[in-house]
Amino acid sequence: MKRLLSSLVAVAVALSFLASASFAKEIKVGVVWPITGLVAAFGQSAWKGAQLAHSMKPATKDGCKIKLILLDNKGMKLETANAVSKLITDNHVKAIIGAITSSNTMAGAPIAEKNHIPMITSSATNPLVTKGKKYISRACFIDPFQGKVAAKYIWNNLHAKKAAVMIERDQDYSVGLAHAFMNAYKKLGGKIVAVEFFQSTDQDYSAQISDLKSKNPDVIYMPSYYQELALFSRQARQYGLNQPIMAGDGAEAEALIKIGGKAVNGLTFTTHFDPHAAATPLTVTFVKAFEKKYKTSPDAMAALGADAYFILVNAINEAGGCKATPKKINYYVRHTKDFKGVTGVITINPKTGNAIKSAVIRKVKDGKFVYVTTVNP
């Protein structure tokens, strides 16, 4: 009986080896994005972009299928860290795409770094995300650049001499971008007349707005996310604070216009991409395919989500396709050069993992996002 049992175990072990061998024609890639929670619109959009990119390039050159495993981080730091651990230890992924916001990415990054799994974020723009890390890269520009672009636009095009800044205290993205903006704006000769703080869960800005009114700035710079921006704009206009509002790439989501209504008309923001200002041939094909599949134009998050995927597949191919190891994949992600992605031509600095690319300025006009201009690095 004992012998029978042990031989059965042996057969089972042999079978499982066979099974894993036959599944080796597959490379697992983890995806950690917010599908629910405060920034859900971003995660859902990015996931649409990545899925479309996956259907455009579902396998490596030597025929390995790429399997995307999506985990929802609910827009929360703790959930992101858990998801990254799970993907590495349970799912044995070779690489991870994610997360959306800087704070979340920073919560997951140390785990990927420790396990030597390359992680590529589509849209975390805070410089600290990749600082001192060897395995973390990104498909987007960083905030010092974005802040400079915003400062220049406000100074040169809006001719505003006095700015007020609204900072979301618990978001690294907001704090980092606000400081980048303030430094750049002061260098140009502008004056910061007020700095106001709030936090993610806040929905009431009436106290800050009353204070801003008494400081009377020419423009309000609020690097935050779409929901906060929409509610702030509504309340600001209601309380008679009518100065132009400028934001960062966190503004771009349909929900901004749906929630903000007329109040967000004229809101200007720096971002990564405009579907009608094609940067590369891939932009055109991607936008067409996206519109056909989802009956709407892709936004920056969708385009960046796709770019993160394309950059990764490119690196997996370079690293030997089916035989690619996480370490090799990471090497080629970091050595991405002049890659013609959806959002533009992307070069990743091998030392820092940051992408060098141009920024786009868009604004809300009559309930739609419209293109303003493109700024090169």
Add this chain to the structure above:
Amino acid sequence: MDLTIILQQLVNGVSLGSLYGLVAIGYTMVYGVIRLINFAHGDIMMVGMYFAFTGIAMMFLPWWAAFLLSMLASALVGVIVDRVAYKPLRNASRISALITAIGVSFFLENSFLVIYGGVPKAFPIPSVFNGAINIHSVIFPNIAIITPIVAIVFLLILLFILHKTKYGMAMRALSFDIDTVRIMGINVDLVISLVFALGSFLAALGGIFWAMRYPAINPLIGIMPGLKAFAAAVLGGIGSVTGAALGGFIIGVTEILVVALFPALAGYKDAFAFLFLIFVLLFKPTGILGEDLERGRF
């Protein structure tokens, strides 16, 4: 800081506080009767928002009908929650019921997440509640004027029900001793259901006004206001309806004043609301209007 700004901040604070107050009343009533801190209460508020949203944006009802239906439906949800989740545990230890309440809270949040998705929805605001009045450059948004009035009206109606009707008397009696009341031949379960119905009705009302003030709703929106309302109920003296309303006003005004007086600390205003709560409880452990907790009497 000049007078206009101080007045403006007071207007802001009072209207925010009356929202907390409306939600806090439900906490206090349920606690007063069955000694349960109903952590799902904030989620009932969210349920009310989504029902009203569905009524206006998907079924195209006139706003008053949508609001009324939403409040009634939320009251029903409150009663069902009690019957399904809390009633079987009526004689179990309090901690079991408390943990069940947390479970109900997660259940409601996640079922609405499945039904409506995680992307925030824009709450359609009826035009009556839009706009603002400018008096000597102090701005009164219509909603900021209407909310406290509605809160006070419903508080008075509730006090009338509690003190002048037979069911109200039964509720107050329950808060002293459930078993004795049962021996007197009163249908205890019916009265407890009524308590849940009233509390949830007011939570939905608070939710709807919350959504008109901050018209971005998502399934997790009830968590923070729910916690604040809980703090308000404790601050006012849990078990006291007037105390809950008062606690709401105090927390609302404190929050706004913290931001107004110390702009640099605005990112920590939630912490201040709770610090203030701890501070008051140190000196008056039963809350402002609270009596001995074991003898709560609304």
